[in-house]
Amino acid sequence: xxxxxxxxxxxxxxxxxxxxxxxxxxxxxxxxxxxxxxxxxxxxxxxxxxxxxxxxxxxxxxxxxxxxxxxxxxxxxxxxxxxxxxxxxxxxxxxxxxxxxxxxxxxxxxxxxxxxxxxxxxxxxxxxxxxxxxxxxxxxxxxxxxxxxxxxxxxxxxxxxxxxxxxxxxxxxxxxxxxxxxxxxxxxxxxxxxxxxxxxxxxxxxxxxxxxxxxxxxxxxxxxxxxxxxxxxxxxxxxxxxxxxxxxxxxxxxxxxxxxxxxxxxxxxxxxxxxxxxxxxxxxxxxxxxxxxxxxxxxxxxxxxxxxxxxxxxxxxxxxxxxxxxxxxxxxxxxxxxxxxxxxxxxxxxxxxxxxxxxxxxxxxxxxxxxxxxxxxxxxxxx
Ligand SMILES: Cc1ncc(COP(=O)(O)O)c(C=O)c1O
Numbered sequence: 245x246x247x248x249x250x251x252x253x254x255x256x257x258x259x260x261x262x263x264x265x266x267x268x269x270x271x272x273x274x275x276x277x278x279x280x281x282x283x284x285x286x287x288x289x290x291x292x293x294x295x296x297x298x299x300x301x302x303x304x305x306x307x308x309x310x311x312x313x314x315x316x317x318x319x320x321x322x323x324x325x326x327x328x329x330x331x332x333x334x335x336x337x338x339x340x341x342x343x344x345x346x347x348x349x350x351x352x353x354x355x356x357x358x359x360x361x362x363x364x365x366x367x368x369x370x371x372x373x374x375x376x377x378x379x380x381x382x383x384x385x386x387x388x389x390x391x392x393x394x395x396x397x398x399x400x401x402x403x404x405x406x407x408x409x410x411x412x413x414x415x416x417x418x419x420x421x422x423x424x425x426x427x428x429x430x431x432x433x434x435x436x437x438x439x440x441x442x443x444x445x446x447x448x449x450x451x452x453x454x455x456x457x458x459x460x461x462x463x464x465x466x467x468x469x470x471x472x473x474x475x476x477x478x479x480x481x482x483x484x485x486x487x488x489x490x491x492x493x494x495x496x497x498x499x500x501x502x503x504x505x506x507x508x509x510x511x512x513x514x515x516x517x518x519x520x521x522x523x524x525x526x527x528x529x530x531x532x533x534x535x536x537x538x539x540x541x542x543x544x545x546x547x548x549x550x551x552x553x554x555x556x557x558x559x560x561x562x563x564x565x566x567x568x569x570x571x572x573x574x575x576x577x578x579x580x581x582x583x584x585x586x587x588x589x590x591x592x593x594x595x596x597x598x599x600x601x602x603x604x605x606x607x608x609x610x611x612x613x614x615x616x617x618x619x620x621x622x623x624x625x626x627x
Contacts, residue, residue, distance in 0.1 A: 247563040248609045252447075252602030253396050253424060253542055254567055259449040259603070262494040266451055270486035277483050278472060287485045294492035301499045302441075303432035304458055310475045311488055312455035315423035315444030316347040321457055321468045321479065322440040323351045323388060326417040327360055329464035330387030335416070337386040341365045341373045341402065342585035348390050348421050349581070360387065367585045370534035371400035378407040386416040393425035397582040397598055398533025399542030401425075408437030417463055423447055427498040428506060428539050439463045445487065449603060450494030454487035505603065509541040515607040516543060516599065519614030524621060532583060532596055543599045544583075546592040547617070550624050555597050558620040564613050567598045 249257075258266070269290055275283025277291050291311070299306040312318045327338060340352050342364040356362040363381045365373040373391065382389055389411040391404040404420050411418040419440040422429070427448040433441065440463060445454040459465055459478065471480030498505070520529055532544040547555055552568040559566055568580070579593040588596075599613075 247565065248605075248613055249565050250599040250601060250605070250609075250613065251565045251567050252605075253598060253600035255446045255452060256449045256602050257604070258451055258490065259494060259497060261497055262450050262490040265493040266486045266490035269489040274485065277485060278474065287483075290485055290489045291483050294488045297492045298456060298495055301495055302458060303434050305461065307476065308433075308458055308461055310457045310459060310478045311483055312457055312479055313453055313481075313484070314455045315345075315421070315442055315447070316455070317468070318423075318442035318444070318455040318457040319345070319347040319390075319419075319421055320351045322419045322442060322459075323348065323355060323390060324468055325459075325465040325478075326388045326419065326440065326463065327355050328466045330417060331360075333464070335385055335387035337361045337363065337383070337416075338388050338390070339363045339365065339378065339381045339386055339411075339416070340390040341367060341392065343367045343371055343373070343395055343397075343400075343582045344390065344392055345396055345421060345423070346581075347423075348392070352390070361385075365391075367400075367582075369586050369588070370537075371395055371398045371532075371582060371586050372534060372537065373402055373407075375403050375406040375410065379410050382407075382410055382414050382416055384414055386411070386414060388417045388419055390419040390421065393420055393422040393429060394539040395533070395542075395582060396424040397542075397580055398544045398586075399424075399539035400534040401537045401539065405437060412437050412439070424542075425539060427502065428541065430499070430502065433458055433460070445491035445494060448494050448498040450491045451487045454484055454491045456491070506540050508603070509601040509605070512601045512605045512607060512610045513540065513543050513599075516601075516610035516614060519611045520545075520617065523614045523618040528621060530592060532586070532588065532592065541601045543601075545597055545599065546588070546595045547597065547621060548591045548595050550621060551594050552596055554624060555595070555617075555620065558624070559597075559613075559616065562616045562620070564616060567600070568596065 275287040277288040295306045408418040423444045439460045441458040443456040446452040469480045
């Protein structure tokens with residue numbers, strides 16, 4: 245049975261160019277970038293080359309980039325790093341949104357336990373937060389504002405630049421979790437009102453376990469990890485040299501091919517939605533999230549009358565991989581906190597499935613999946 249992978253928002257397969265860069269760096273001769281001998285210097289120059297390439301793609305200086313072990317670590321390092329440094333200046337407020345990834349939300353809840361005041365901005369029924377609500381919440385006591393670029397469950401885009409202008413005007417550090425928008429958006433970090441930005445390599449066909457955090461020069465920041473002076477003492481620990489080399493390779497290709505990749509996923513997504521309209525009927529499913537202001541690779545759909553678990557299990561049996569929400573909440577029966585924050589009716593909350601597309605997917609796969617869903621629906625609705 246052919247298998248169809250529609251879970252690219254969870255992770256993406258490594259492209260051959262990135263895998264080759266990984267293998268080359270991990271092979272014989274791998275040194276520790278902190279060592280002074282030739283092996284060490286060769287490893288250091290791989291890390292430097294990767295950092296320079298990423299800085300070039302992101303419009304920032306190489307010194308402003310910190311390699312981490314994941315998008316989750318980047319988010320935690322940003323939030324704890326800036327919040328603690330800002331506390332020393334008398335700022336103890338954290339403002340974020342109710343639809344963030346758990347990497348941000350749970351870090352903020354932890355900061356709340358440590359004495360910070362937490363404000364969660366509400367989302368509307370499309371999952372968007374408003375700059376007006378952010379403006380009412382951000383004041384001279386706010387330490388950090390964290391707003392994601394694009395949502396990992398629905399794809400809905402947030403007005404992070406507008407909110408960033410407000411945050412910076414009031415002296416708060418602006419953090420953006422851009423993990424899910426990576427590969428679908430271009431940033432010129434010099435010009436954007438963003439102080440910190442989190443990215444992760446495995447969302448753009450790079451390796452798992454490598455993250456990146458942009459920290460604008462001058463941003464108040466305390467490290468999360470203490471030890472050696474790697475990453476200019478902002479993240480102690482031997483760098484993942486092969487992972488970093490592979491990450492830069494994947495990023496160069498993702499930015500080079502961005503327009504074509506956007507066209508590909510839009511084409512697959514539209515073929516999928518059109519086929520569902522034909523095979524299942526317009527009334528049998530609903531799109532969750534914003535209809536236009538969204539990432540192109542995610543389609544979060546509810547199939548009222550069929551629980552998410554039931555649909556996912558049947559899809560899996562038919563060889564189709566999708567997801568019930570973020571990877572951390574799938575497998576549990578909890579309805580997604582994102583869809584809950586959007587105040588969707590229980591029927592839609594309990595029947596939501598996220599399909600996410602990427603390199604290698606085809607229209608044929610989309611059309612085949614729509615037929616499979618129509619068959620599953622017919623079977624489950626009469627049983
Ligand atoms: C928006 C968002 N933030 C953070 C993360 C965490 O990234 P990582 O899996 O690299 O820890 C993810 C992963 O799904 C994500 O989608």
